[in-house]
Amino acid sequence: MARAYNFSAGPATLPLEVLEEAQGELLNYKGTGMSIMEHSHRGKAYMAVHAEAIANTRELLGLSDDYAVLFLQGGASLQFAMLPMNLLGAGQTADYTNSGSWAAKAIKEAKLIGNVNVAADCGKEIPTRVPTESELQLTPGASYVHITSNETISGAQWKTFPKTEAPLVADMSSDILSRPFDASQFGLIYAGAQKNLAPAGMALVILRKELAERVPSTVPSMLKYSTHIENDSMFNTCPCFTIYMYMLVTRWIKKTGLDALYTQNVNKAARLYSAIDSSDFYKGTAVPECRSDMNVTWRLPSEELEAAFIKEAADAGFSGLKGHRSVGGIRASIYNAFPAEGVDALVAFMKDFEARNG
Numbered sequence: 001m002a003r004a005y006n007f008s009a010g011p012a013t014l015p016l017e018v019l020e021e022a023q024g025e026l027l028n029y030k031g032t033g034m035s036i037m038e039h040s041h042r043g044k045a046y047m048a049v050h051a052e053a054i055a056n057t058r059e060l061l062g063l064s065d066d067y068a069v070l071f072l073q074g075g076a077s078l079q080f081a082m083l084p085m086n087l088l089g090a091g092q093t094a095d096y097t098n099s100g101s102w103a104a105k106a107i108k109e110a111k112l113i114g115n116v117n118v119a120a121d122c123g124k125e126i127p128t129r130v131p132t133e134s135e136l137q138l139t140p141g142a143s144y145v146h147i148t149s150n151e152t153i154s155g156a157q158w159k160t161f162p163k164t165e166a167p168l169v170a171d172m173s174s175d176i177l178s179r180p181f182d183a184s185q186f187g188l189i190y191a192g193a194q195k196n197l198a199p200a201g202m203a204l205v206i207l208r209k210e211l212a213e214r215v216p217s218t219v220p221s222m223l224k225y226s227t228h229i230e231n232d233s234m235f236n237t238c239p240c241f242t243i244y245m246y247m248l249v250t251r252w253i254k255k256t257g258l259d260a261l262y263t264q265n266v267n268k269a270a271r272l273y274s275a276i277d278s279s280d281f282y283k284g285t286a287v288p289e290c291r292s293d294m295n296v297t298w299r300l301p302s303e304e305l306e307a308a309f310i311k312e313a314a315d316a317g318f319s320g321l322k323g324h325r326s327v328g329g330i331r332a333s334i335y336n337a338f339p340a341e342g343v344d345a346l347v348a349f350m351k352d353f354e355a356r357n358g
């Protein structure tokens with residue numbers, strides 16, 4: 001059976017060679033007579049997987065020993081709450097940038113915990129964008145500054161990161177490990193796994209260990225970063241199979257090279273944006289300077305044409321192109337593992353659809 005071109009925003013397409021490798025060792029992991037998902041998380045076989053997953057992350061992001069790498073459950077959504085529970089003390093203020101749906105969710109949860117200053121708000125603007133560094137109204141002495149590096153729904157992405165005095169925190173759920181960047185400018189980074197890293201089931205959290213010391217004593221153990229740092233993400237049973245898949249994916253990224261992957265990602269996105277820009281029929285959703293390399297969003301002249309586009313595309317083997325239900329339109333998610341041939345095939349389909357309907 002041919003694999004579909006899967007443009008889903010998440011859970012999303014994974015590298016074929018990683019899936020095949022997992023398939024090959026699914027029943028009998030390295031001659032142990034059982035699947036890796038049946039091994040004790042404290043046993044030798046799994047512990048080696050866990051250690052490599054952390055080592056690969058450290059190597060790919062060039063992390064110093066000041067940083068901890070954690071695999072936590074509850075997805076990125078729990079991080080919306082866990083972050084302020086740990087880092088936003090009583091009487092302090094956290095700065096948040098509102099760039100769209102995901103940033104707004106992070107803000108909503110933080111407001112339940114403490115004082116939030118919305119340092120810039122372009123969350124509802126159309127065309128969509130992220131704030132510029134110069135428009136940020138930051139709070140002196142803020143406990144941290146939060147950005148959403150890539151708004152998965154609106155298709156707007158920070159191309160460079162702001163310089164801030166307070167620790168910079170980013171929700172990188174939909175673009176982590178899609179491009180090289182200087183991780184040392186961040187206090188904390190979190191990302192749900194199911195977009196660019198692994199199947200669903202965990203959030204990757206990278207933080208400066210010293211930040212974890214701020215936690216108020218009333219926060220329950222399971223919700224403290226310090227608990228998970230002390231226990232190497234094994235305070236309770238960790239999501240072993242997801243971490244195993246993440247280990248294989250990060251091994252694949254290392255083999256490809258993050259720079260090479262970034263070049264591929266930029267090229268894939270550029271081909272779609274150029275198809276959009278060369279037509280009056282398709283209209284990009286994000287301002288050109290903020291166009292996401294991961295989630296390409298656009299509109300057609302009417303909702304009827306969008307529905308027809310999505311249906312005909314699905315019949316032609318392009319899955320997952322429907323924009324998020326909150327905004328409509330078309331969204332092509334083209335994460336690391338999405339093949340360039342799939343982008344070319346979609347561009348050809350777009351030209352044909354326009355010729356028939358434009």
Ligand SMILES: *Cc1c(COP(=O)(O)O)cnc(C)c1O
Pocket residue numbers: 010074075076077078102148150151152171172173174192193195
């Ligand atoms: C998908 C997504 C989330 C939510 O992730 P969950 O793992 O489902 O909680 C948060 N932020 C961004 C930017 C996302 O794309």
